[in-house]
Amino acid sequence: MDIQKLKYLIYLIEKERTGSPGEAAVKLGVSERTVYSYIKTLKSELNAPIEFNQTRKTYQYKNRGKFHWEWVKTPIQ
16 A cells, blocks of 8 residues: 555545546556555544545545644653
């Protein structure tokens, strides 16, 4: 799994600009099957409330929220 592509997919979902799974695949430079795999991982492993909006033809989050992941240095105790 390419973390940079997964992060870009998360960004596209946040902006509601993924397009269809096929369009998202082109944007990410992966296969449509890989897009489905990334979405499944986000939903099952990271509990992301993702849905596909048929009207707008894009993935979106059902609820407000945001992924926040980065290394944060903590003080030595």
